[in-house]
Amino acid sequence: MSLRYALLAVLTVEPMTGYDLSKLFQQSVAHVWNAPDSQIYPELRKMEAEGLLEGSDVPWGPRGRKRQYAISDEGREAFRLWMNEPIGYFLERDPAHLKAAYLEWAEPENARVILNEHKAHFTALLQDWTSRLIEINTLTNPLLVKRLEISSPKDHQKVVAFKRYTYEGLIARAEQEILWADRGLELLDSFETA
Amino acid sequence: MSLRYALLAVLTVEPMTGYDLSKLFQQSVAHVWNAPDSQIYPELRKMEAEGLLEGSDVPWGPRGRKRQYAISDEGREAFRLWMNEPIGYFLERDPAHLKAAYLEWAEPENARVILNEHKAHFTALLQDWTSRLIEINTLTNPLLVKRLEISSPKDHQKVVAFKRYTYEGLIARAEQEILWADRGLELLDSFETA
DNA sequence: AACGGCATGTAACGTGTTACATGATTTC
DNA sequence: GAAATCATGTAACACGTTACATGCCGTT
Numbered sequence: 031m032s033l034r035y036a037l038l039a040v041l042t043v044e045p046m047t048g049y050d051l052s053k054l055f056q057q058s059v060a061h062v063w064n065a066p067d068s069q070i071y072p073e074l075r076k077m078e079a080e081g082l083l084e085g086s087d088v089p090w091g092p093r094g095r096k097r098q099y100a101i102s103d104e105g106r107e108a109f110r111l112w113m114n115e116p117i118g119y120f121l122e123r124d125p126a127h128l129k130a131a132y133l134e135w136a137e138p139e140n141a142r143v144i145l146n147e148h149k150a151h152f153t154a155l156l157q158d159w160t161s162r163l164i165e166i167n168t169l170t171n172p173l174l175v176k177r178l179e180i181s182s183p184k185d186h187q188k189v190v191a192f193k194r195y196t197y198e199g200l201i202a203r204a205e206q207e208i209l210w211a212d213r214g215l216e217l218l219d220s221f222e223t224a
Numbered sequence: 225m226s227l228r229y230a231l232l233a234v235l236t237v238e239p240m241t242g243y244d245l246s247k248l249f250q251q252s253v254a255h256v257w258n259a260p261d262s263q264i265y266p267e268l269r270k271m272e273a274e275g276l277l278e279g280s281d282v283p284w285g286p287r288g289r290k291r292q293y294a295i296s297d298e299g300r301e302a303f304r305l306w307m308n309e310p311i312g313y314f315l316e317r318d319p320a321h322l323k324a325a326y327l328e329w330a331e332p333e334n335a336r337v338i339l340n341e342h343k344a345h346f347t348a349l350l351q352d353w354t355s356r357l358i359e360i361n362t363l364t365n366p367l368l369v370k371r372l373e374i375s376s377p378k379d380h381q382k383v384v385a386f387k388r389y390t391y392e393g394l395i396a397r398a399e400q401e402i403l404w405a406d407r408g409l410e411l412l413d414s415f416e417t418a
Numbered sequence: 419a420a421c422g423g424c425a426t427g428t429a430a431c432g433t434g435t436t437a438c439a440t441g442a443t444t445t446c
Numbered sequence: 447g448a449a450a451t452c453a454t455g456t457a458a459c460a461c462g463t464t465a466c467a468t469g470c471c472g473t474t
Contacts, residue, residue, distance in 0.1 A: 032319050039326050049453050062322050064315040069434065071454060094442045096453060113329035116341045117319050121258040122349075125226050125311050128256050131390040132233050134382040135307035147310045155316075188328040188415060195411055196325040199404040206400050210393040217389055221382060243425050263462065265426060288470050290425060424471065435460075443452065
């Protein structure tokens with residue numbers, strides 16, 4: 031159910047096609063919310079049917095056309111409502127920690143691979159998030175710049191501060207996961223030498 | 225797909241009924257992997273059909289009966305295989321950070337509620353996880369004690385160390401989320417006084 | 419006999435994933 | 447003209463959630 035609000039969030043900046051959104055949700059937005067096109071296209075149509083979006087066919091080349099979606103007042107209001115609701119309680123489902131709890135079942139070399147991949151995964155995320163944070167701080171992120179252009183100047187500070195706050199939180203999480211993986215690798219070492 | 229391995233993990237200790245497992249997955253196990261009974265019962269039947277579990281009807285009172293599931297050699301092997309595989313790449317889907325990125329859309333008092341609930345959520349988890357860690361360190365967790373009884377003494381150290389490692393990681397994560405929520409509340413304060 | 423816990427399930431729905439399928443446009 | 451990218455979808459399946467439904471057991 032959050033997918034639609036993630037879509038609305040992006041569309042508050044400017045109208046986009048399903049393809050544009052699908053690109054975003056594989057690249058930058060993907061690190062907070064990821065979605066494949068096969069989920070995005072039907073969701074957009076549903077949202078248009080419900081009046082949250084207004085779709086229009088835009089010609090594209092001589093014969094081609096593409097459907098562009100603009101957020102409606104109703105959609106903007108739905109987004110605002112969602113933003114004022116508390117976050118739905120989320121249930122823990124954590125494959126990494128589930129697996130970590132039973133690592134004695136893995137061969138030591140495989141346990142090491144598992145933890146190294148955990149580390150690599152969050153190292154990659156850390157790099158992505160860090161460069162996003164730099165883009166925010168230097169106002170070089172295209173979407174953010176467009177968002178500022180359409181917002182009232184008195185809100186600029188808040189808009190930037192909350193994006194920064196988000197990425198700082200993600201970065202802290204990634205750093206913590208990397209530390210945790212390192213501690214696990216040390217633990218494995220201690221069993222090897224023992 | 226991890227649900228079945230979470231079930232297998234518990235069943236490596238001793239045979240249990242769907243009800244037993246469902247209790248565990250709402251209480252202790254729930255903080256690493258949660259599942260409702262409506263998901264557990266069908267999954268157990270599927271796993272029995274696939275030969276991972278051996279089910280047997282156990283009489284329960286004069287007329288009642290319950291189905292108890294024991295892990296089979298095949299099930300134990302499947303669990304071992306899974307434990308030696310890397311963790312499937314997981315995609316980011318984080319409602320809290322998604323919402324945080326657009327907090328300028330929420331009324332300040334609602335933003336405060338959102339962050340306070342985030343803090344309360346992780347504070348509750350932190351308490352649960354901390355008491356679980358104490359149970360591990362003092363060897364007072366019933367499942368862990370049973371697990372040690374059926375394991376070779378030379379593995380005891382590893383078994384305990386990995387459980388401790390898991391909960392230490394979860395605790396660190398909870399503490400980080402609480403800190404993050406606090407920083408967000410301070411940020412909101414700074415906008416109020418400004 | 420009433421109650422709380424034990425025990426097991428179905429049905430409907432929503433969400434998410436993977437694979438398949440097609441065709442136009444732009445760039446080289 | 448080949449390749450990369452733009453553009454949009456369907457179908458099948460897996461996973462997960464919520465609500466509903468039933469009935470026995472042990473205790474009071």
